[in-house]
Amino acid sequence: MALHQRAGQTAQQQDLVNIPRLMSLYYRQVPDVTQPAQRVSFGTSGHRGCAFNGSFNQNHIWAIVQAVVDYRQQQGINGTLFLGMDTHALSQAAYISAVEVLLANEVNVVVQQHESFTPTPVVSQAIVAANEGKAKGDLALSDGIIITPSHNPPQDGGIKYNPPHGGPAEGEITSWIENRANAYLTNQLEGVKKLNYGTASAIGLIKQQDLITPYVTALVQVIDMAAIARAGVKIGIDPLGGSGIYYWEKIAERYGLDITLVNDKVDPTFGFMPLDKDGKIRMDCSSPYAMAGLLKHQNEYDVCIGNDPDYDRHGIVCPGSGLMNPNHYLAVAIDYLLSHRPQWSAQLKIGKTLVSSALIDKIVASHQRELCEVPVGFKWFVDGLADASLAFGGEESAGAAFLKQDGSTWCTDKDGIILGLLAAEIIAVTGKTPAEHYETLVAKFGRCYYRRIDSPINAKQKARFGRLNGDTLNASTLAGDAITAVLTHAPGNGAAIGGIKVTTANGWFAARPSGTEALFKIYGESFVDEQHLEQLMRDAQQLVKNALKGEG
Known part of the structure; x- marks a missing residue:
């Protein structure tokens, strides 16, 4: 596009x-x-x-x-x-x-x-x-x-x-x-x-x-608010005109935090918003275009936080680094939490969607924890968060939640507020921004190159997606590498993907239809470089196109 x-x-x-x-x-x-x-x-x-x-x-x-x-x-x-x-x-x-x-x-x-x-x-x-x-x-x-x-x-x-x-x-x-x-x-x-x-x-x-006070009062159970206050972390907030706009002042008052709202507008036209990549007004806190207003303030604060209108997503902006890729921040958050939540049991699993970065797999393995890889949709994390067997559940689309500090359930839906405050906690406790932590992870595990593209699809093709498999794909290589696996079900819970995921030693792609639009999405990641990712995505598009055309 x-x-x-x-x-x-x-x-x-x-x-x-x-x-x-x-x-x-x-x-x-x-x-x-x-x-x-x-x-x-x-x-x-x-x-x-x-x-x-x-x-x-x-x-x-x-x-x-x-x-x-x-x-x-x-x-x-x-x-x-x-x-x-x-x-x-x-x-x-x-x-x-x-x-x-x-x-x-x-x-x-x-x-x-x-x-x-x-x-x-x-x-x-x-x-x-x-x-x-x-x-x-x-x-x-x-x-x-x-x-x-x-x-x-x-x-x-x-x-x-x-x-x-x-x-x-x-x-x-x-x-x-x-x-x-x-x-x-x-x-x-x-x-x-x-x-x-x-x-x-x-x-x-x-x-x-x-409903504000009980939530704000309970935040200390899930975030080290005292550490943020002691360190004097300067936090800039752009609510993007969303439903949490009145929460930040209460949070600042209760915990003595240095929080500034850089935008306090609420307007049903959202006329204060920068246009997204396609020229539409869209309050997507994972988009650098929609977050352009907050990005102007990135060097005025230790961290800036944006959220979508219902506050189940988060956008993290670090000085000099801009808006973090959601996959990058999820990786940092998981690594930090597994290192700084001593009350969490070693048996707790980490949840990710199968279209999230494979860097998360490496991080989880390095902490000797079990990964639970599920289809797209936060609903797949609910049971694990509810019975506190899942320490963290995160989506590549900038939505996540995790347990309280004592290992009990906080909430079972995505929480953009705690993910934003976690970024401030990371700075307070380690002295480094989440963006700096990401580069440390890259130095340790290698850099991953990730992309998602959307393509139009008709109703007949959309119906064929659920029948894709290794046979209909009819391929042995991807971007010059041997295909090692073709998945139609998520390894974490055995649930149907609704599409397909193809892996090699040097990367992977996944394809699935949109649940709300006449589009299909292809997610891809290379462990080599941008050129390899380009080839991987081209091959993925052609493989899916051929499979949908030939699938009867």
Whole structure:
């Protein structure tokens, strides 16, 4: 994909979404369930869509939330439901629609005071804390809903369900909710209960609580906050207009940290954002173009931190080094944690997705720990984080979580706040930035060269991806090296990849279709150099193209 000529430059008026029109369509457009694009569809992070094209409207939320209520009733879940939302324009509207259904079904709903924003990790941590000590079948178990399309553009909306384990719902749960919700849409919402939002507010049915303080107070259990304070680490924060914007001041006050917000804007158009590589407004904290505003401050602080709108992702900026590649920071974080968490059991595993850097494999092996390699999607880490058998779970897309310092569960969803604060802890304890630590790892294990490219794909080709294997690939070499393995299932848990991973002694590639777009993604890594990576990616594209064409 060619780089947009204004990538990294602040958005202009013509780039901004017409918010009044967007909101009016949310309420007045009825989805056509005969059109696949307008049906409820849960990808790896819930249902996402846009009111402009009929894929995220009031009827979708009413149907999805009633389906969640039905699932809760079927499973005997009767505890508090924590409801969070981010700062996208459609999130506020969807929040109101969700409340109307939840309260009509007599669900005990807790929201942030003043109906403000709540990050995904805060909802997850609240669920974990509420359920601590309760048996699996306890009727008082809590769960949650988060209204967010993550880092998607301003016109998009999203909603996801976190069951009592606190993390993203498993595929069988999301499939059940998806099918139930589409049945409600097909039957014109028959059976969906609703209570007028104004009526619910007037009679005090919405329970507002301070969700910020418990989360901030508990941070000391997972991060060495005292070390950061003693060292006087200077931290620059760009919330990217996201849901955690009001958390940083509370964190600074409670722990005496030197934290500065370099951007305190909240705006549903996200008009303060620099454009991403494709010229779109996208709050992607792993993109140097979207993070261009924070990068201007990189030499003013010991570390700068950015997060996406629901705060489940992190971007780490180090002085003179710029934005760290997510794979590089994951490697540093894992190495540091395994060296500085003495209470962690030697039996704890480290989780990574199979498209994350192989440098992580080498680091984990050097600490004599077991690696758990899983398919793409944070849901694969949930059980291990929940039962504290997995010390760390991380995705190549800049999302991760890890256990408390004592080895117990912190949360079971991605937490961009603790990953950001961990960077400050690393500086405080070691005197080196995460970028400097990465270079130390490179000197020890060798440099890896990593890339991801996206290519268009039609529906027929997308369906063929699940049938790819060593036979359909029909190849013995990759970038001049003998192929050593062709994987269709993840070695860590045996789950289907939904695509394919091919390895050699000098590199690997993986290919899988996007869960939300008409694209397939190819990830590749070379252990040799950039030229070898170029050849590897070219070969990978051709191999996948030929396999999809020839697969019957």
